[in-house]
Amino acid sequence: GWKVTYEITPSEGASIEAADSAEEGEAFIFKVIPSEGYQIKNIIINGTEEAVKSKDTEAEYTVEEVSEALHIVVEAEKSEKAEYTVNYKKTHSQTLLPMLDEVAKMIELDLNSIDAIAVSGGPGSFTGLRIGSATAKGLGLALGKPLIHIPTVDALAYNLAGNRDIICPLMDARRNQTYTGLYRFDGNQMEIIKPQCAVGIDEIIAEVNKLGQAVVFLGDGVAVFETYIHENCTVPYTFAPAHVNKQHAGAVAALGEIYYTEGKTETAEEHKPDYLRLSQAERERLEGEQKK
Numbered sequence: 001g002w003k004v005t006y007e008i009t010p011s012e013g014a015s016i017e018a019a020d021s022a023e024e025g026e027a028f029i030f031k032v033i034p035s036e037g038y039q040i041k042n043i044i045i046n047g048t049e050e051a052v053k054s055k056d057t058e059a060e061y062t063v064e065e066v067s068e069a070l071h072i073v074v075e076a077e078k079s080e081k082a083e084y085t086v087n088y089k090k091t092h093s094q095t096l097l098p099m100l101d102e103v104a105k106m107i108e109l110d111l112n113s114i115d116a117i118a119v120s121g122g123p124g125s126f127t128g129l130r131i132g133s134a135t136a137k138g139l140g141l142a143l144g145k146p147l148i149h150i151p152t153v154d155a156l157a158y159n160l161a162g163n164r165d166i167i168c169p170l171m172d173a174r175r176n177q178t179y180t181g182l183y184r185f186d187g188n189q190m191e192i193i194k195p196q197c198a199v200g201i202d203e204i205i206a207e208v209n210k211l212g213q214a215v216v217f218l219g220d221g222v223a224v225f226e227t228y229i230h231e232n233c234t235v236p237y238t239f240a241p242a243h244v245n246k247q248h249a250g251a252v253a254a255l256g257e258i259y260y261t262e263g264k265t266e267t268a269e270e271h272k273p274d275y276l277r278l279s280q281a282e283r284e285r286l287e288g289e290q291k292k
Contacts, residue, residue, distance in 0.1 A: 004028070004070040013038040013076025022066040032074055033058040039079035045072055055079075078257070081107045083250045092131040100135075111143055116265055118256025120247060121149040122274035123179040123198065124171065129273040140268030147271045148256040148264065153196035156219055157183040158251040159244040161190065165214040170221030173198055178221045179276060180204045182211070198276040201225045202232070209234045218245045 001021040008014050018030030034040050039055040045063060053059035056079065063070060084099045104111065119136035122129045140147050156169040162185055171179035178201050182194035194207065201221075205228065208215050217229065218240035229237065239245075259265070 002066055002069045004030075004072065007071070007073045009073070009075050014040060014074050016072070016074060018072075022063070022070055024067070025065055028063040028066050028070065029060055030072065031058055031060050034076060034079075037079060037081075038076040040074065041077045042073070042075040044075070046070060080250050080253065081109075083248065083253075085246075085248060087246060092128045096131060096135055111139070114143070114145060116146045116148050116256065116260050117143075118148040118150055118252050118259075119271070120152045120155055120252050121271070122152055123173070123196065123276040124152050126275060129275065133271060133273045137268040137271055140271070145268075146265035147268055148259045149266055149271060149274075150252050150255050150259065151181075151196045151274065152247065153179055153181045154183070154190070154192070155251045155255055156247055157181065158190060158255055159218065159248055160216060160240060161185055161188045161251075161254075163216060165216045165238070166193070166208065166211055168204065168208055168215050168217050170201075170204075170217055170219040170225055172219075172221040172224045173277070176200055177277075178204060178225065180221070182207065196274075196276070201228050205229065205232050208237075211235070214238075216240055220246065 001023045004018065004020050004022050006016050006018075008016065013035055015033045015035065016030055017033065018028075022028040032040060032043065034056060040052050040059075041055075043050040043052055043061060045061075046068070050061060053061065082103045084103050086095060086099070103109070117136050117140055119132060121133070136147055139145070153169050153171065156171070157167045160167050164185070167183040167185070169180055169183075173179050177198055179196060179198050180194075181192065181196040182204075184191050184193060193211075209232075212235060214236040215233070216238050222229075222239050222245065226239075
């Protein structure tokens, strides 16, 4: 019979059930089984790409009539099990824990089976950050799991992984300020040109203009600063479409996986949100003290 060889990329992404030889002129059947947390991206037989029958569950494939040695390549990729996104006028305190509970039930998740908890660490709404951080810390302490602190602006930029333009997230920080940063991608690898910060819109647009490259703006600050951008941005620019314009848990999780493999974790006790600036109450208190 003809020899059959297999190649799985990455090696832990799937398994194959089949014989290591095939008979001349007969059909050859093999089964591809994706590993937990992976999905099948490509099936290639002797250099020819086959249609993937199922990305997430095991499936059988058939070579109808064997006439030569077979080399079967299975390419797998990490998969996202679930993401729950709501943009509605309810607070984090009303929605966060019910959403977590519903997702866990939907995918039959045993919380003890997770490796770590990725949390969007700020900046953002002070109350929202405190609720999110407190929830992550509570889960981390209860489960004995590490936390992965993901800068919120970085995660927002990662929505556009693979884009060839400069990425400039704009989060509305009030008082003509924005939480922002500057990023570029080489494939899915993100380079931080300017780390997340709280600055005036005039300052970040000036930096964008200095770079002299096309830029994509995204975030809730786009609507706030759109007129200023139109009047002052001198490089070609676009605005990200609505489905990738806001923060997404999937982007936080994707960066969390990268950080986890790099050992960038912290304990629940160590975690603190990044506010990047004083709250309104703290500013007013300092202003009052300065007037005395």
